[in-house]
Amino acid sequence: MTVAFDVAVIGAGAAGMMAASVAGQRGRSVVLIDHAKKLGEKIRISGGGRCNFTNMGTTPHNFVSQNPNFCRSALAAYTPNDFLRLVQSYGISWHEKHKGQLFCDDSSESIIQLLRQECLKGGVTWRMPCAIQSIQKTEDGYTLATDQGVIRCQQLVIATGGMALPQVGASDFALQVARQFGLKVIEPRPALVPLTFDGQLWQDFVALSGVSAEVELGVALKPKKKMVFLEDLLFTHRGLSGPGILQISSYWNPSERLHINFAPELDLHHTLLEAKRTSKQQLGNYLSTLLPKRLVEPWLSATGVALDVLQKRLADLPDKTLLQVATALHDWQLVPTGTAGYKKAEVMRGGVDTRDLNQKTMASRAHPNLYFIGESVDVTGWLGGYNFQWAWASGVACGQAV
Ligand SMILES: Cc1cc2nc3c(=O)[nH]c(=O)nc-3n(C[C@H](O)[C@H](O)[C@H](O)COP(=O)(O)OP(=O)(O)OC[C@H]3O[C@@H](n4cnc5c(N)ncnc54)[C@H](O)[C@@H]3O)c2cc1C
Structure with missing residues (x-):
């Protein structure tokens, strides 16, 4: 017919x-x-x-x-x-x-x-x-x-x-x-999809599953342009998700680097140096007043900042160490292995x-x-x-x- x-x-x-x-x-x-x-x-x-x-x-x-x-x-x-x-x-x-x-x-x-x-x-x-x-x-x-x-x-x-x-x-x-x-x-x-990481490499961050924070996420666009979103990020067992990651995933291409700023509203280097003069707190405790508490310790230790540094009083830490911590938190750079695919996009x-x-x-x-x-x-x-x-x-x- x-x-x-x-x-x-x-x-x-x-x-x-x-x-x-x-x-x-x-x-x-x-x-x-x-x-x-x-x-x-x-x-x-x-x-x-x-x-x-x-x-x-x-x-x-x-x-x-x-x-x-x-x-x-x-x-x-x-x-x-x-x-x-x-x-x-x-x-x-x-x-x-x-x-x-x-x-x-x-x-x-x-x-x-x-x-x-x-x-x-x-x-x-x-x-x-x-x-x-x-x-x-x-x-x-x-x-x-x-x-x-x-x-x-x-x-x-x-x-x-x-x-x-x-x-x-x-x-x-x-x-x-x-x-x-x-x-x-x-x-x-x-697109609008979670980003995943190599299981072995992600092992250190699994403890952060469920932690979310408002961050600035960026990827470099050619030529000389950067796409940036200020939105929530969520740690998961396999990688990163949350609205910010979904947004940036539409601009991310395989093997490209992701930039994450955990404290976009602050100049952490300046803030930490100022606190070194005025606060008696340990670095870890002080950072927990600025960033989600569940994030600070596991994230810094997973990215190579020694735990005893976090336990030291700000006043006892060299400026160079505070600069390293501030830079790590302002520009965490990582390369996702891939996306969670069409089933999750x-x-x-x-x-x-x-x-x-x-x-x-x-x-x-x-x-x-x-x-x-x-x-x-x-x-x-x-x-x-x-x-x-x-x-x-x-x-x-x-x-x-x-
Ligand atoms: C979980 C989820 C949540 C979303 N939430 C939002 C939201 O809140 N706001 C928003 O703006 N967007 C949202 N989106 C995106 C939005 O749903 C899509 O962009 C939108 O539906 C696209 O409309 P479309 O008509 O082009 O395609 P679709 O709505 O996908 O419609 C395509 C149609 O084609 C049919 N079809 C496919 N292949 C064939 C075939 N071979 N033969 C015959 N028929 C076929 C399908 O059955 C379907 O009915 C969401 C997407 C998902 C997956």
Whole structure:
């Protein structure tokens, strides 16, 4: 059996449902296809079950891409306020948690229902679960062979996301389609992901598991630029996690050095020399007034500062030793072995090269009836609601164009 639609959208996630609903509400006949049994799994588990659905401070600066200006147009045309208005029109209650991050008060399920309802308003036809077996270009569009028969469409939208969390149905489908049609792909990598270290080398830090601290994290960017985040870091059995590490992981490349400043607000060298004159405390006790208590002793001893130094009174320590301690705490340098991989990552970075896409419509330059949206393209948001804002904005841009 062959059925025909104006538009076929593959991937009923955040971007796909948005694009399908917008196109449907414009009067296009739309089919939305997904291989999953359950709708919107990533939305459901997002934001700890409360979906951090946007970030009010969204700017192009909050995205990682080889083509940093690409996202500008779509983000400007559909803003966090636009999505917030949609959320409010459904009576969904929400709250701001941290730095512009908006979450549902109750559950992510309400965002899934909102999108489902918007698709219903657009008369979208669903095929789910439905596996795509092949895609062929025809004279007037595309033919999809699926396990539910053949689907023909004039325009084809790929919204199958990235590879993060294969356990909930993520796949590299978008990258396969891009390659099939000759679009370039920026090497995909797990992002917003914990960083891991060689088991033997990490042994000394295992005792710190569960310790968290607000730190400044940095990696060097070429040429002569540094990316820095001021966020929490968490020690784990295998390495480092927490919001700060997830953020910096999107900029870190294998074999690169990570810089961690445990006291970004202080000039520790100056502070310690001052304390040497005025305080009678031991170095370890004094440092515990400035930094998390559970961190100081195990961390300094793991990094080679002798325990008896910590037990000495500040006044009895040479300036040189205080400088060494201050430098160690201000710039801990370490090279992660790798990341915890796609199974633990929140997103994939890299993806379809945006230089092959139109920034206003998300259409392929070489194949104007083929579109890529959402996480499948090389636009990766920071932690904090930016990835959903990109999914909504790129979905709307495409839904208005198809
Ligand atoms: C644990 C976790 C928490 C997150 N929390 C947040 C958050 O709070 N805020 C935020 O902004 N971002 C968050 N993200 C990121 C966000 O979920 C994604 O960036 C966003 O869902 C991407 O939207 P998308 O539509 O491009 O892809 P997805 O939402 O992943 O949708 C892709 C769809 O395509 C389908 N699909 C995949 N392969 C195929 C195939 N071969 N055939 C047919 N269908 C296919 C999938 O089943 C899925 O339904 C989180 C991610 C994770 C993993």
